[in-house]
Amino acid sequence: MATTDTTSAARTRGLPLPALLALTTAVFVTSLTETLPAGLLPAMSGDLAVSEAAAGQAVTVYAVGTALTAIPLSAATAGWRRKRLLLTAMAGFAVANTVTAVSAHYALTMAARFLAGVAAGLAWALLAGYARRLVPAPLQGRAVAVVMTGVPVALSVGVPAGTFLGGALGWRTAFALMTAVAVVLLGWIALLVPDRPGQEPGRRVPTARVLAVPGVAPVLFVTLVLVLAHTVLYAYIATFLDRFGLGGATDLVLLVFGGASLVSIWVVGAHIDRRLRALTVASTLLIGGAAALLAGFADSQVLVYAAAALWGLGWGGAPTLLQTAVADAGGEQADAAQAMLVTLWNAAMAGGGAVGGALLGLFGARAFPWSVLVLLLPVLAVVVGARVHGFPARRSGA
Template sequence: MTTQTPTSAPPVAEPAGRLPLSALLALATAVFITSLTETLPAGLLPAISADLHVSESATGQTVTVYAVGTALTAIPLTAATAGWRRKRLLQSAVAGFAVANTVTALSSDYSLTMFARFVAGVAAGLAWALLAGYARRLAPPHLQGRALAIAMAGIPVALSLGVPAGTFLGTAVGWRTAFLTMTGLTVLLIGWIAAGVPDFPGQRRGARVPMLRSLTVPGVSPVLFVTLVYVLAHTLLYAYIATLLDDLGQGGATDLVLLVFGAACLLSIWVVGTYISRRLRGLTVLSVLLIAAGAALFAVPAEQPALVYAAATLWGLGWGGVPTLLQTAVGNAGGDQADGAQAMLVTLWNVAMAGGGVAGGILLDTLGAVSLPRGLLLLLVPVLVTVVAARTHGFPAARRGGA
């Protein structure tokens, strides 16, 4: 997730109609690495668990501790590094991924692996707070939206191609190779940033994001509540999807199932991007219903491949546009306090990821894998009720402001 922070320097004015494509693709690659580092363990859970000699629920906490690292350090580290040159800060964050993924690949100790994942989460917190603003500053004002779209394309690419490819690679030659491959890509990216991404000054001294004040704005609290519970529900299932697929007799097809999920996410992102300015409320309700339908199919204890792929498709169609929907909703509701609201959303997003990893592990150990989609269904009830109830502020029936 990203949050936007104020900066002291205006955007760099490129010639009309032109974007610095190489620099934006470098940022998109950074987003790809951040997203893939976060989600890759979900597709390799059984292999990592066997190699580290811990249970799959314990291995699932590698997703949790990553989110904890981001949630605990994103805001204080972003404030502490506000005056740094932007390229230096970006390279530092990317280097953090290289170190963390290398240690993860080489570690045979569970505690060391968890520490490495925490470090990766810290690097992610710095990166997410930086990337959106960096992309906008690379473009002239009338092309800033397009620049941000190019940079953020790394998220759906990671979901649709990166996670299935990493899962396939990990299955074929070992999960450690998948993480070392990430390290190699990260090292190449550091050089790309050095050669092809312009530098910018940091924020002026005293610049602050008034987070707590944003909670008093009508509509912000409902969106933040939906974010917390929605992401918790999603992570409950996603962190342990490989284990669930094993239970459903599809353990050997984890990479293909994730590919279907990712492709559906891409379609969802396109639809949401097309209609969000006029249909934010309807799209949010539809996303909840689609994910509920997918979870209901996952909850059927029958070893039927068709049901599994249908469930993954519905899940992806519902989830792909959720980050865009929630960021837009909180930005519209926040108004003058939008920066603080966005910062709160990012923090709660990662708190929910951590909670989902813990709650999913408890359900897995006590009730079995089939309880995961059922738990997701239960959590979607307050999400849907809140979205429907927040028709005046938060998720209004009519458009309020620009998307």
């Protein structure tokens, strides 16, 4: 009996990796579907008989679909069982990527991309909370970290691989492959991911009231401004580097950033259950350090690579930190809080592109790292100030 009890305790302490890796793959599909057009724009624009700028709206339309639908769809499906909802979202990706792969018409392609964004809104509002429900409270942060690994893998491996496949076999093949991954994932989820119930009707509150829950508003503010700061620089990194004669090194700079992001996720996963507040402060300071290096020493290739490493170390674990913080603060309304975070995240990404374009036109590429530093000041102030609710020194249940 003692041996049985010990084995049971060990299983309770361990992470259900087959289930969590299925959720990681769902994050990978979501992230790669969003960013894949970036490496395929010339071929897409040629096939669809539109300009590259028009083809680039495939990314914008996706983000709009997510931002517009994440909150209302999350509220409408709050009572759905989690597996059913996740399967629906992944089926949405399969349909959207299939239509994108075969479409010969620009309007139909944009409609498919909007559908993919809607599926992403469902998925992003669901995945972190689902991962938390699969493990005991002391392992929830680590479970979310495992699932969020799909983001840097998609950006650092998936996008270059998709771009290569698009060049070798055609851009439609890259989207068809995404459909194949989504179909395999549907079976994986059906077989190996445990189901969990949705929210009981009596416990739901209007989405607007979620903002009144202590700690939710500070986390959402930090999310909005931190993602805005990151996107202002990330969206124009090639332009910034080209300004200092390093345009040819953009791929290597992003590779360093991606590798450091993976390290960041590992560190955050190992310590988030005990040090969420300290890690969030460190993340903000690391991104600030990277911006300071780029602001003062962008003409030094060595220091640019150092900045990319600091940036990746600060940014890689940020999605895990913010989703864990908002879920902790939201409590029983965690799913609604997650939906609000997803909406603000996508709004900040869209806003980052717009703000970056304005800065480039008014002040030139040198303004990018300085704008990051300015935006990080209120982020750091809110994180430090929200020591009771939002970013507490010790997580409840950890």
